[in-house]
Amino acid sequence: MKRYVAILLALVVGALGASCNGESSASEADSTTTTSIPEPLPPLPTDINAIPYALGARVGLGNVQLTVHEIIDPYRPASASGSRTIALDVTIRNGAVDVLTLDPSSFRVYVDSGQSVTPTATRGVEPILGVPMASDEEVTGTLVYVLPDADALPVALVFDGQSYGERVLSGLVSLDPDYDPSELGTDS
Numbered sequence: 001m002k003r004y005v006a007i008l009l010a011l012v013v014g015a016l017g018a019s020c021n022g023e024s025s026a027s028e029a030d031s032t033t034t035t036s037i038p039e040p041l042p043p044l045p046t047d048i049n050a051i052p053y054a055l056g057a058r059v060g061l062g063n064v065q066l067t068v069h070e071i072i073d074p075y076r077p078a079s080a081s082g083s084r085t086i087a088l089d090v091t092i093r094n095g096a097v098d099v100l101t102l103d104p105s106s107f108r109v110y111v112d113s114g115q116s117v118t119p120t121a122t123r124g125v126e127p128i129l130g131v132p133m134a135s136d137e138e139v140t141g142t143l144v145y146v147l148p149d150a151d152a153l154p155v156a157l158v159f160d161g162q163s164y165g166e167r168v169l170s171g172l173v174s175l176d177p178d179y180d181p182s183e184l185g186t187d188s
Contacts, residue, residue: 038114
C-alpha cells in the first residue's frame with residue numbers, strides 16, 4: 001500500500017511541476033538530451049584515489065610527497081595566439097631510501113574535455129622533473145602546461161606513480177573545487 005502511495009505522490013508532483021512550467025510532460029521528455037562523460041586520455045591510473053586531494057594539501061603517495069600550492073592562470077582568457085598556458089607551484093619530496101628521478105610524463109593536467117597534457121620546458125623555470133632527487137630531498141618549483149585549447153578548464157593534476165614500483169602511489173589533486181571528479185572518469 002505504501003508503495004502505491006509513493007508512486008501516486010511522485011506522479012502528482014511531476015504533473016504539478018509540468019503545469020507550473022506551462023509545459024506538458026511530453027514536451028519535457030522531448031527536449032531532454034543525454035550528455036556523455038568524456039573518457040580521460042590517457043586513462044587514469046588504476047590505483048587513483050576516488051576522492052581528490054585539495055589544492056594546498058601535502059599528499060603522501062607512498063615514497064613521494066606532493067603539494068600543489070597554487071594554480072597560476074595568467075592567460076585567462078586565451079592569449080592572442082589562441083593558446084592558454086597555466087602553471088602549478090609545487091613541492092615534491094623523495095621519501096625513498098634510493099635516488100628517484102621523476103619523469104615529466106607522470107604529472108598530467110586533465111581538462112574538462114578529458115584530454116591531458118604534460119609539463120613543458122619554459123625559460124626561467126628551474127627543472128624539478130627529470131633530474132635525480134636524493135633520499136629525503138625536497139624540491140619546489142613551477143610546472144608549466146600548455147592546455148589543448150583556449151577554453152579548456154583545468155580540473156585535476158594526476159600523478160601516475162605506477163611506473164615507480166609498489167612503494168609509490170598515484171594521486172589526483174583537484175585544481176577546480178567545483179568540478180565533480182566523476183565527470184573525469186573516476187567513480188567516487
